[in-house]
Amino acid sequence: MRAPLSWLREYVTVDAPADEIARRLSISSLEVERVIYVGVADVDGNLGRFLVGRVIAVEPHPNADRLRVCHVDVGEGEARQIVCGAWNFEAGATVAVALPGARLPILDVPLDERELRGQHSRGMILAEDEIGLGDDHAGIMVLAEGPEPGTPLVDVLPIHDRVLDVTPTINRVDLLSMVGLAREVSALFDGDFHPPAADDPAIVDREDVDVTVEDFGGCPRYIGRVFRDVSIGPSPQWLRSRLFLAEMRSISNVVDVTNYAMHVWGSPLHAFDRTRLAGARVVVRRARPGEELRTLDGTLRRLTTDDLMITDGERSVALAAIMGGEESEVTAETNEVLLEAANFEPLGILRSSERLALRTAGSNRWEKGVDPYLAEPAAVLASRMIVDLAGARMTGHVDVQSGLPERPVVRLRTDRASRLIGLVVAPDEQRSLLERLEFEVSPEWDVTVPTWRARDVTREVDVIEEVARVVLDRVPHTMPLRRHVRGRLSKDQRLRRLVEDVLVGAGLSEAYTWSLAASDPDSRAIRLPDPMTSDQAILRTTLFPGLIEAARTGLDAGAVDIALFEIARVYLPSDEQLPDEHWRVAGVVAGGYEAVKGVLEVLYAALQLDLRVERGQHSLLHPGKSATTEAGWLGELHPTLLDGVWGAFELDLTTLFAPVPERVVYEDVLTFPAVLQDIAVTVDEDVEAGALVDAAREAAGPLLREARVFDVYRGEQVGHGRKSVAIHLAFQSPERTLTEEEATAFRDEIVALLVERFGAELRA
Amino acid sequence: MQREVREFVATCHLAKGALVTSLTLMDPQALENDARAAVADASSTDDVERIRVEYLGRKSQLKLALREVRDRETGMALNALRERLAAAIDGREGELARAEIDRRLTEERVDVTMPGSPVRRGHLHLITQIRREVEDIFLGLGYTVVDGREVETTRYNFDALNFPDGHPSRSPLQTLFLDDDTVLRTETSPAQIRTMEAQGPPVYIVSLGRVYRRDTPDATHTPTFHQVEGLVVDEGITLADLMGTLDYLLKALFGEARRTEFRTHHFPFTEPSIEAHVSCHMCDGSGCPVCRHSGWIEIGGAGMVDPKLFEFVGYDSDRYTGFAFGWGLERIAVLRHGIPDLRELWRNDPRLLSQF
Numbered sequence A: 001m002r003a004p005l006s007w008l009r010e011y012v013t014v015d016a017p018a019d020e021i022a023r024r025l026s027i028s029s030l031e032v033e034r035v036i037y038v039g040v041a042d043v044d045g046n047l048g049r050f051l052v053g054r055v056i057a058v059e060p061h062p063n064a065d066r067l068r069v070c071h072v073d074v075g076e077g078e079a080r081q082i083v084c085g086a087w088n089f090e091a092g093a094t095v096a097v098a099l100p101g102a103r104l105p106i107l108d109v110p111l112d113e114r115e116l117r118g119q120h121s122r123g124m125i126l127a128e129d130e131i132g133l134g135d136d137h138a139g140i141m142v143l144a145e146g147p148e149p150g151t152p153l154v155d156v157l158p159i160h161d162r163v164l165d166v167t168p169t170i171n172r173v174d175l176l177s178m179v180g181l182a183r184e185v186s187a188l189f190d191g192d193f194h195p196p197a198a199d200d201p202a203i204v205d206r207e208d209v210d211v212t213v214e215d216f217g218g219c220p221r222y223i224g225r226v227f228r229d230v231s232i233g234p235s236p237q238w239l240r241s242r243l244f245l246a247e248m249r250s251i252s253n254v255v256d257v258t259n260y261a262m263h264v265w266g267s268p269l270h271a272f273d274r275t276r277l278a279g280a281r282v283v284v285r286r287a288r289p290g291e292e293l294r295t296l297d298g299t300l301r302r303l304t305t306d307d308l309m310i311t312d313g314e315r316s317v318a319l320a321a322i323m324g325g326e327e328s329e330v331t332a333e334t335n336e337v338l339l340e341a342a343n344f345e346p347l348g349i350l351r352s353s354e355r356l357a358l359r360t361a362g363s364n365r366w367e368k369g370v371d372p373y374l375a376e377p378a379a380v381l382a383s384r385m386i387v388d389l390a391g392a393r394m395t396g397h398v399d400v401q402s403g404l405p406e407r408p409v410v411r412l413r414t415d416r417a418s419r420l421i422g423l424v425v426a427p428d429e430q431r432s433l434l435e436r437l438e439f440e441v442s443p444e445w446d447v448t449v450p451t452w453r454a455r456d457v458t459r460e461v462d463v464i465e466e467v468a469r470v471v472l473d474r475v476p477h478t479m480p481l482r483r484h485v486r487g488r489l490s491k492d493q494r495l496r497r498l499v500e501d502v503l504v505g506a507g508l509s510e511a512y513t514w515s516l517a518a519s520d521p522d523s524r525a526i527r528l529p530d531p532m533t534s535d536q537a538i539l540r541t542t543l544f545p546g547l548i549e550a551a552r553t554g555l556d557a558g559a560v561d562i563a564l565f566e567i568a569r570v571y572l573p574s575d576e577q578l579p580d581e582h583w584r585v586a587g588v589v590a591g592g593y594e595a596v597k598g599v600l601e602v603l604y605a606a607l608q609l610d611l612r613v614e615r616g617q618h619s620l621l622h623p624g625k626s627a628t629t630e631a632g633w634l635g636e637l638h639p640t641l642l643d644g645v646w647g648a649f650e651l652d653l654t655t656l657f658a659p660v661p662e663r664v665v666y667e668d669v670l671t672f673p674a675v676l677q678d679i680a681v682t683v684d685e686d687v688e689a690g691a692l693v694d695a696a697r698e699a700a701g702p703l704l705r706e707a708r709v710f711d712v713y714r715g716e717q718v719g720h721g722r723k724s725v726a727i728h729l730a731f732q733s734p735e736r737t738l739t740e741e742e743a744t745a746f747r748d749e750i751v752a753l754l755v756e757r758f759g760a761e762l763r764a
Numbered sequence B: 001m002q003r004e005v006r007e008f009v010a011t012c013h014l015a016k017g018a019l020v021t022s023l024t025l026m027d028p029q030a031l032e033n034d035a036r037a038a039v040a041d042a043s044s045t046d047d048v049e050r051i052r053v054e055y056l057g058r059k060s061q062l063k064l065a066l067r068e069v070r071d072r073e074t075g076m077a078l079n080a081l082r083e084r085l086a087a088a089i090d091g092r093e094g095e096l097a098r099a100e101i102d103r104r105l106t107e108e109r110v111d112v113t114m115p116g117s118p119v120r121r122g123h124l125h126l127i128t129q130i131r132r133e134v135e136d137i138f139l140g141l142g143y144t145v146v147d148g149r150e151v152e153t154t155r156y157n158f159d160a161l162n163f164p165d166g167h168p169s170r171s172p173l174q175t176l177f178l179d180d181d182t183v184l185r186t187e188t189s190p191a192q193i194r195t196m197e198a199q200g201p202p203v204y205i206v207s208l209g210r211v212y213r214r215d216t217p218d219a220t221h222t223p224t225f226h227q228v229e230g231l232v233v234d235e236g237i238t239l240a241d242l243m244g245t246l247d248y249l250l251k252a253l254f255g256e257a258r259r260t261e262f263r264t265h266h267f268p269f270t271e272p273s274i275e276a277h278v279s280c281h282m283c284d285g286s287g288c289p290v291c292r293h294s295g296w297i298e299i300g301g302a303g304m305v306d307p308k309l310f311e312f313v314g315y316d317s318d319r320y321t322g323f324a325f326g327w328g329l330e331r332i333a334v335l336r337h338g339i340p341d342l343r344e345l346w347r348n349d350p351r352l353l354s355q356f
């Protein structure tokens, strides 16, 4: 919302400059997006060069058909000659004049006295767009009669102003009004608050106003007022200017009045051409099935039975609280007006405006819950202005309502307020700031909430917030006492970091891929009923497709030696409401099975685990080059998935971490040296190296400290279908030095078992 | 092994010279003169080694003579000769070795600007780095880290957090639903509720992770992003404690020179609610494009835990008070590291990953 300060200062007396008002408001009340500087500059007496003038005489320009020569009294005794190109005024008009030397926002240099086609011109009669008060350039501004010639223009029009662009939070719809903002400023600066107090026009030639509310749930209050002899016309310049600065378009006096009163009080109003209402009645009800309405913006709206309608008993004339209908619109020919100052329930309005994708200044307020009491002052102000500006008579008034809500009463403990805030706020100060916000505070600290805050402030803590926000910039910065804390990561959290670090150290980079995927290898994977896009439709059960996609991004970027991992959750379908969420680590590395096996060996070693694998199958892997572990799988990526040769793995972290020892216990590997022996045996091609190592361990027992395959040889010497496997053996005892003979004995036992179990032949 | 080869060669050489290795025939003085001359002529440590074999090796004249010697006086003389020759050889070898090292040190050079042998290096994702940084800040303050879950019931994601009916977040226009009662969590706060349900006060936790909103991806929005949320519940927790904690966090993240400002706000789950702002780290508050010329940068929401949440989990809201805050990690990445487009954090282009 836009709040011109000149307007605001009409309702609150405060000396603080615009920036200070903006700063305090932004800390204690609402977001101030910016302070907009509008109008003419206030430098070097510039404002003094803008005066009210009265046109004494108008003559044709002798040398130019489009220009006229005016004599304008600006209070100097002698009239000034000013050449003017506008034709929308005659002698006697009150106008706005800029004197030579004036700086205008539209000119780079100060205004000059000059000759225009041979006629001297000592100033300029102003159009509204020339001083930032509008966008109309069809003619000059003709001001209302009243101010004497020579009156500073700034006293009549906001030609030098600051406009606050503010956005309240959803609970502060009361701040979507000039009165609400002025009250807030008065509370923050302890300034005098004087909201507009219009005299309600008297009803003349009283007539009945026929209003029926069929749905009080949707419309708790409806004030209807009737005006006759309405002269629709342009609004006076001051009103046009205020609306312009408040970012509203001037349409006609009556429509402008409804917008103005909404801006002042925050309760939206609507004006109908009463003669367009069948039987001059109003019935508030829900839309009928299949009903349609052409709204003011010219769009034909298809309605549902949830939409609240203003009808004339026969057909809908407005989409309640959102937008009027085209047919009952006030036009230049209108002379009877029905003014609606109602109250609408927020939720239904929100749903209708969301469904119709139609948000207006009105719906923006209603959907947040407008105070039903505000309908009345808004109606009074608008009525006064319609009578004053459109020469109308008010002939009828009705206030249909289902009862207005009670004001909440809350007991406040001022010491609790201080304790919750962490700043001692004296009870007197709490009382005074609450009263400035128009809360009533009894001697016993029963706080009665004003009607416009009744939805938001219902509990003691809500009242404490009122105190807290006003003193917010005085609250000190302290730290909680923290008497019982234990700041450490859980075992799994620590190990997750370790996995990240080890993989990064092994040259893998961490990727982030979406939890939602286009497809998933598990047909039971959970599918969103209404996904945003088909790319993000299924909760993944594997991290893997995302990483393939990431690797592909890398290839497309021309990267070589790509190695990626991710740690994230997968979502496995369960029989419960919520899926099983599991942390996984997965990786994709250039280089095939050996590459990924090497990475996992490093990872397992870092976790103090043995990597044990078995041949396995996985739909995403090369069938001859895939394996499983207790925690997951690894292998060479299926060649159809990605160009090149890639290794891949995915491990469940809970399973992986379960056997990780809490601590590593010292083992004496220093005192007694190991005895090293290597063997090479030939076996059939399908005997796995891991089986040979397992057998070696089985045969030799715990003194075989290390058994590692270091070479596999195939060739004529070993025969077709056979391979030679060389194994490095290290025997070591923590208690004594083993002899060569003992080691040889172990070695012989190993060989014997390999021969027996695998038909191995010893080569060396 | 090399030494044996050298001795073998030296012995052959002697045989060729047809010298008879006999004590009676050996002239110690001549031998010493020959040896010293040879030592003086040696031009490399290899030469010296050959000379050592020739004159002092197992099959040298001197060694043979020593083996045959019978009288003590001759033995002592020959031993003295052996020691003198050994000393001369050692001395010359030392000289030559030093000369050789000197020569290497003067002759050998590398182009120090050439690249080293490649070592593959991986990179933690920027968001992980920020996540750890935030975790460490709070671990240091004594908080624990809670993981929470990502698929949540509306009861934990909305009801327990006091989201009123009709709150925009409850709409399928903003939230991803699995069914009427199940959503992808829209903030990490359900973890706070689950933690409070599982334990009594005091509570000092942070919860970090993925959250989901129905946002069309653009430079500043991705439908999945990361939040950090903190929750403290204890006796005597104040709004001042919240501000002090956030001030500490913001200075840790953006620099000790930063100033913080807290502005009133509104959230369903906190009362009072505030929004934290930090003075712009780019312009230090004087105004620049990063702070949209305001000098301040909005970081995120916070507030005192609403008593309704305590009611939900069965805490005594008269005895305990608490604070909570929740921010996006991506916002820190954008502000502090200048990431221009959040979608890039999910594309995993190696050129971007390897920057951090």
Ligand SMILES: [Zn+2]
Pocket (backbone or CB within 6 Å): B280, B281, B282, B283, B284, B285, B286, B287, B288, B289, B290, B291, B292, B293, B295, B296
């Ligand atoms: Zn800045």
